[in-house]
Amino acid sequence: MTTPGSEVRTQGALEPPAVPCSSACREDPLRAAVTQHLKEFLGRRSLAIVRLDTDFADEVFDRLAWFVLEGGKRVRPVFAWWGWRAAGGADDGPEATAALRAASALELVQAFALFQDDVMDRSAVRRGRPAAHVEFANDHRSEGWFGDPDRYGESAALLAADLALVWAEDMFTEALRHMPDARERARGPWRAMHTEMVVGQFLDLRSQARSDEAESTPLRVNRLKTAAYSAERPLHLGAALADADEEVILALRRYGEAIGSAYQLRDDLLDLYGEPAQTGKAVGADLREGKRTLLLAVGLRRARERGDRKAVEVLDSAIGDPGLTDADVRTVADLLVALGAREAVEQRLGALLDEGTRSLADAPIAPVACEELRRRAHGAITRVT
Amino acid sequence: MTTPGSEVRTQGALEPPAVPCSSACREDPLRAAVTQHLKEFLGRRSLAIVRLDTDFADEVFDRLAWFVLEGGKRVRPVFAWWGWRAAGGADDGPEATAALRAASALELVQAFALFQDDVMDRSAVRRGRPAAHVEFANDHRSEGWFGDPDRYGESAALLAADLALVWAEDMFTEALRHMPDARERARGPWRAMHTEMVVGQFLDLRSQARSDEAESTPLRVNRLKTAAYSAERPLHLGAALADADEEVILALRRYGEAIGSAYQLRDDLLDLYGEPAQTGKAVGADLREGKRTLLLAVGLRRARERGDRKAVEVLDSAIGDPGLTDADVRTVADLLVALGAREAVEQRLGALLDEGTRSLADAPIAPVACEELRRRAHGAITRVT
Numbered sequence: 001m002t003t004p005g006s007e008v009r010t011q012g013a014l015e016p017p018a019v020p021c022s023s024a025c026r027e028d029p030l031r032a033a034v035t036q037h038l039k040e041f042l043g044r045r046s047l048a049i050v051r052l053d054t055d056f057a058d059e060v061f062d063r064l065a066w067f068v069l070e071g072g073k074r075v076r077p078v079f080a081w082w083g084w085r086a087a088g089g090a091d092d093g094p095e096a097t098a099a100l101r102a103a104s105a106l107e108l109v110q111a112f113a114l115f116q117d118d119v120m121d122r123s124a125v126r127r128g129r130p131a132a133h134v135e136f137a138n139d140h141r142s143e144g145w146f147g148d149p150d151r152y153g154e155s156a157a158l159l160a161a162d163l164a165l166v167w168a169e170d171m172f173t174e175a176l177r178h179m180p181d182a183r184e185r186a187r188g189p190w191r192a193m194h195t196e197m198v199v200g201q202f203l204d205l206r207s208q209a210r211s212d213e214a215e216s217t218p219l220r221v222n223r224l225k226t227a228a229y230s231a232e233r234p235l236h237l238g239a240a241l242a243d244a245d246e247e248v249i250l251a252l253r254r255y256g257e258a259i260g261s262a263y264q265l266r267d268d269l270l271d272l273y274g275e276p277a278q279t280g281k282a283v284g285a286d287l288r289e290g291k292r293t294l295l296l297a298v299g300l301r302r303a304r305e306r307g308d309r310k311a312v313e314v315l316d317s318a319i320g321d322p323g324l325t326d327a328d329v330r331t332v333a334d335l336l337v338a339l340g341a342r343e344a345v346e347q348r349l350g351a352l353l354d355e356g357t358r359s360l361a362d363a364p365i366a367p368v369a370c371e372e373l374r375r376r377a378h379g380a381i382t383r384v385t
Numbered sequence: 386m387t388t389p390g391s392e393v394r395t396q397g398a399l400e401p402p403a404v405p406c407s408s409a410c411r412e413d414p415l416r417a418a419v420t421q422h423l424k425e426f427l428g429r430r431s432l433a434i435v436r437l438d439t440d441f442a443d444e445v446f447d448r449l450a451w452f453v454l455e456g457g458k459r460v461r462p463v464f465a466w467w468g469w470r471a472a473g474g475a476d477d478g479p480e481a482t483a484a485l486r487a488a489s490a491l492e493l494v495q496a497f498a499l500f501q502d503d504v505m506d507r508s509a510v511r512r513g514r515p516a517a518h519v520e521f522a523n524d525h526r527s528e529g530w531f532g533d534p535d536r537y538g539e540s541a542a543l544l545a546a547d548l549a550l551v552w553a554e555d556m557f558t559e560a561l562r563h564m565p566d567a568r569e570r571a572r573g574p575w576r577a578m579h580t581e582m583v584v585g586q587f588l589d590l591r592s593q594a595r596s597d598e599a600e601s602t603p604l605r606v607n608r609l610k611t612a613a614y615s616a617e618r619p620l621h622l623g624a625a626l627a628d629a630d631e632e633v634i635l636a637l638r639r640y641g642e643a644i645g646s647a648y649q650l651r652d653d654l655l656d657l658y659g660e661p662a663q664t665g666k667a668v669g670a671d672l673r674e675g676k677r678t679l680l681l682a683v684g685l686r687r688a689r690e691r692g693d694r695k696a697v698e699v700l701d702s703a704i705g706d707p708g709l710t711d712a713d714v715r716t717v718a719d720l721l722v723a724l725g726a727r728e729a730v731e732q733r734l735g736a737l738l739d740e741g742t743r744s745l746a747d748a749p750i751a752p753v754a755c756e757e758l759r760r761r762a763h764g765a766i767t768r769v770t
Contacts, residue, residue: 016543120540155505159587166579194551202544209530
C-alpha cells in the first residue's frame with residue numbers, strides 16, 4: 001500500500017526547518033514551520049521504523065505521517081508559540097526554533113487523541129475522509145483477512161494512536177535537549193495537559209452514559225477536554241519555556257480557559273448549524289453520538305421550564321440516536337433555536353470572548369502577542385470550520 | 386464505589402521507601418521496594434486527581450492504583466535493577482533508590498499494555514479477576530446507564546490505560562531529576578522500548594489477521610513484543626543508568642533477548658499445558674483469540690509434512706475459534722504433543738537458555754548480577770505461573 005505519508009520516508013531525513021517566524025509574522029509561515037518540524041521528526045523516525053518492520057512502516061507509519069502532515073489547523077502549537085512570544089520569547093534564533101519544535105509535538109498528541117476518540121465514538125469520518133480505524137478495517141476487508149475487520153481496524157488505529165503519543169513525548173524531549181532548564185519548567189504544563197485530557201475525556205464519556213443534564217457538566221468537560229488541552233496548557237507551556245513570571249502565566253491561562261471553552265461552544269453550534277463541506281464532519285455527528293453539550297442542556301432545561309413535554313421528548317430521544325436522518329437533526333436544530341438555547345449559547349460565547357480578551361490586559365504581555373491573541377479570540381468565535 | 390485502590394488516596398502521600406535492596410539481596414524485598422515506590426508515586430498523584438474530579442478518582446484512579454499495587458510479578462523493574470547492578474550500579478544510597486524508582490515506572494507501562502491488550506483481545510479475565518474493561522462495563526450495567534455497557538467499558542479501560550502510560554513517563558522523568566546525565570542515557574532504551582512494544586503488538590495483530598503460518602513470525606513478534614519490552618530494554622535501561630560500556634550493554638541485551646523470547650515460548654506452552662489456578666488465565670485463551678504461536682506454526686508445518694490433512698484441519702479450525710470447549714483445547718494440546726511440536730518448542734527453550742546464560746560470560750558483568758541473572762534464566766524456563 002502506498003499512502004501520501006510514504007513520501008516522508010522516501011525523502012529520508014530532511015533539512016532543518018527555516019527560522020520559524022519572520023519579524024512580520026503571519027499565521028501561514030508559522031503553520032508551515034510547524035509542519036516542517038513534524039516532517040523532519042517523522043523523517044528521522046521513519047529510518048528506525050523501516051529497520052524494525054517494513055509492513056508496519058507501510059501500513060501504520062505512513063498513515064500516521066500522512067494524517068499529521070496533511071491535516072490539522074495547528075491550533076495547539078500556534079497557541080504555545082504565542083505563549084512563548086507573550087512572555088518575551090525571541091522571534092527567531094536557535095531558542096525560538098527549539099521552542100516551536102517542542103510546541104509542534106502537540107500535533108502528535110492531537111493525532112493520538114483523534115485516532116482514539118474516533119475509535120471510542122465509532123466516528124467514520126475525520127477531516128472529510130474515512131477515520132483511521134475505518135481505513136485499517138478497509139485494508140482488512142479488501143485483503144480478505146481472517147477475523148472481524150472492524151475489530152482489526154480499531155486495534156490498529158489504537159496502536160497508531162499509541163505511537164503518536166509516545167513520539168510526542170520523544171519530540172518534546174528531544175527538541176529541548178539544549179535547553180534543560182526550559183524543559184524542566186515546561187514539563188509541568190505538558191504533564192498536566194496530558195492528565196487533564198484523559199480526565200476530560202472520561203467525564204465526557206460518563207456524562208453521556210449517565211444522560212447527565214446539568215449545565216455545569218458540559219462546562220467542566222469543555223474546560224478540561226478542550227480549553228485546558230487546546231489553549232490554556234499550550235499557552236502555559238510556551239510561557240514556561242520563556243521563563244514567564246506567575247502574573248503572565250495566570251493571565252494567559254485565564255485567556256486560554258475562556259477562549260478554549262468558547263471554541264468548544266462554537267464547535268457544538270457548528271455540529272448543528274455548520275456546513276459539512278466546511279467542517280469536514282457530517283451534520284449532527286455529535287448529536288447522534290450522544291454528546292451532552294451546553295446547547296442541549298440549556299434546551300432541555302428551557303423545555304422543562306415551559307412545560308413543553310413534546311420538546312423534551314424530541315430532544316431526549318434524539319440524543320445518542322445513531323439512526324437520526326439529516327431532517328431529524330434539522331428539527332432538533334430548529335427546536336433549539338425556538339427554545340432560545342442557541343441564543344443563550346451565543347451570548348455565553350460573547351461573555352467568554354470578553355473575559356478572555358480582558359484578562360490579557362491584566363499582565364505585562366508583549367504587545368505583538370497581545371494583538372495576535374485578541375485576533376485569535378475573535379476568530380475562535382466566528383469560525384465556520 | 387470503593388475499591389482497594391482507594392486506600393492509596395486515603396493515606397495520602399507516603400513516606401519515602403526504604404533503601405531498595407540490602408546487601409544480602411533477595412527477590413522479595415526488591416519487589417516490595419518497587420511496590421512502595423509505586424505507592425508513593427500514586428499517593429502523590431491522587432491528590433491532584435481528587436482536585437480534578439472525585440468521580441474520576443473513585444472510578445478510574447482507584448481501579449488503576451489497585452491493579453498496579455496488588456498484582457504483577459514486577460518482572461521489568463527487577464530486570465532493570467539487575468541491569469543497573471550488572472553495570473556496577475550501587476546496591477544502596479540515593480542513586481540506587483532513584484534508579485529503582487525510575488525502573489518501577491515500567492509497571493505503569495505494563496498496566497497500560499495489559500488494559501489495552503485486554504480491550505483489543507476482548508479478554509474477560511486478567512490475573513484471575515475480571516479485566517478492567519469488564520469491570521467498567523459491569524459498573525455501567527449495574528447502574529443501568531445509557532448506551533452500550535461494553536463500549537463504555539472499553540472506552541473507560543482505554544482511558545485508564547492512557548493515564549498509566551502518561552504517568553509512567555512522569556514517574557520515570559521525576560525519579561531521575563537529580564541525575565540528568567543518567568536520564569539522558571536511559572532515554573534511548575526507554576524510548577526504543579515504547580516503539581518496539583507498539584510495533585510488536587501490531588505484528589501480532591497482523592499475523593492473526595493474515596493467518597500467518599511462517600515460524601519466523603512468532604519469533605519476531607516474541608522478540609519485539611515480549612523480549613525487547615520485558616527483558617532486553619529493561620536491562621539496557623538499568624545498565625544505561627549506571628553508565629555501562631557498550632560491551633556490557635550488548636551482553637545484557639543478548640541475554641535479555643534470549644531469555645525474554647524463552648519466557649514467551651513458556652507462556653505459549655502454559656496456555657495449553659498450564660494450570661488455570663496457577664496461571665490466572667483460562668486454559669487455551671490465546672488459542673481461542675487466534676494468537677499465532679511458534680508451537681502452532683511448528684505443529685502445522687509438521688502436520689503438512691506428514692500429509693496429515695485431518696491434523697491440519699483440526700489446528701486450522703481451532704485457531705481463533707472463541708467457541709472452543711476445554712475438551713477441544715485438550716485435543717489440540719494432545720495433537721501438538723503427538724506432532725512433536727511441544728518437544729520442538731521445549732528444545733528451542735533450552736537453546737535460548739544456553740544462549741542467554743552464555744552471553745553473560747562475554748562481558749565484565751558484576752558477579753552478584755551474573756549469578757542472579759543465571760538464576761532468573763532458569764526460572765523463566767521452568768515457571769508454572
